[in-house]
Amino acid sequence: MGRQKVLGLVLAGGVGSRLGPLTADRAKSAIPFGGLYRVVDFALSNLVNGGLQHIYVLTQYKSHSLNKHITTTWRLSSLLDNYVTPVPAQQRLGPRWQAGSADALYEALNLIHSDRPDLVMVVGADHVYRMDPRRRGRGQRSQHRRRHHPEAGAGARRARL
Numbered sequence: 001m002g003r004q005k006v007l008g009l010v011l012a013g014g015v016g017s018r019l020g021p022l023t024a025d026r027a028k029s030a031i032p033f034g035g036l037y038r039v040v041d042f043a044l045s046n047l048v049n050g051g052l053q054h055i056y057v058l059t060q061y062k063s064h065s066l067n068k069h070i071t072t073t074w075r076l077s078s079l080l081d082n083y084v085t086p087v088p089a090q091q092r093l094g095p096r097w098q099a100g101s102a103d104a105l106y107e108a109l110n111l112i113h114s115d116r117p118d119l120v121m122v123v124g125a126d127h128v129y130r131m132d133p134r135r136r137g138r139g140q141r142s143q144h145r146r147r148h149h150p151e152a153g154a155g156a157r158r159a160r161l
């Protein structure tokens with residue numbers, strides 16, 4: 001079996017209303033962390049270090065600083081057709097904003113269909129965590145997540161930390 005084409009979707013449209021002053025001018029995933037980094041960098045680093053080279057970051061709320069950070073920081077080789085691309089809310093289904101994660105994914109179906117991936121990996125951008133998307137479970141005998149998914153015959157698989 002050849003190498004699978006995996007598309008990464010990063011959900012980065014959160015308001016972060018409980019974070020008050022930190023999100024007055026930016027999305028929750030655009031909050032600075034440790035100087036030069038943003039919270040979204042954890043999700044992107046996990047995906048890129050896990051071998052994903054086709055990534056869309058779905059943005060919505062006050063996304064300018066987030067979009068600017070992604071386009072200036074996350075440059076993959078376009079010669080190899082690799083990318084990390086911010087995608088603002090498209091309002092493809094009418095003049096309304098996305099009503100949550102499921103709605104954001106539904107509006108991104110055109111991206112999924114045009115990319116034609118074998119698998120789609122969806123992660124949140126507003127958490128600080130480390131996860132290897134290739135691994136399933138813990139320990140030395142862990143199998144690869146992406147390999148296990150089709151073998152299990154599952155339509156979807158949820159990873160937890």
